[in-house]
Amino acid sequence: MAGDRSFTLSEIARRLDVPQHRLIHLCEKGVVVPEVHGAAGRGSSRVFSSRNFLELAVALRLRDMMLPVAAVGAVIHVLGVFEGRLQTDLPHFALVDSLRDDRAPDLRVIISDGQTIYFSLGAAGEQPKLFGGIPMDQLEGHTPAWNGQIEAVRFRGNAPNGSGGLGPENSHYGRLELSVTAIAQTLPIA
């Protein structure tokens, strides 16, 4: 199982084939917090969990898609809490192991019209359910924070045949979609 392994920063950089400074940047921005051991001083090195490994891989992909750091941080935060909630019911649950299973649900991040973040979740071959959205301008502190209204996080029905907009979230102009499940399944962690 990958769930109980740990990795150094240089090892993850090598496995993901990215320069170390990109991973360091994500840590120093607070996007990914090393779960095993943080860098506390000179000579101290960060040690990452398997979930951190997935978080870094997802964060890199989202940054490649030009998503702002604050928005990437929000997505990674949701993934962390998501795993924590599942561990409440299933104490041995490990997100990476679960998503790498052949029958794993498809968990995706959707950026709608460059303004709102959604998550979608569904079994293969079925219509996914939509969760969100998270207004990106609030993440960057441009408007007042969430007012607590549940309306912002209700389920939304999927548009029949895509009518009325793009994707299940009904984007008006454009959308970006990233499969966390696909990233987990191709994560060079074994």
Added chain:
Amino acid sequence: MSIMLAAGEQQVDGAGRVDPDLRPLLDHIATELAQEYIRLMQAAADAEIAAGISAADA
């Protein structure tokens, strides 16, 4: 204002950290995702059991 760091101290600017005001929203989404994930995993397990029974009956 400048901030002096002690030798070896890491600077974390926190731009990627979540605003505490937004945490309830993000945590709520994570909770709903977890509930749906459990439902989907249970459905997949049930389908596998049903497929196994069908195969045994055939």
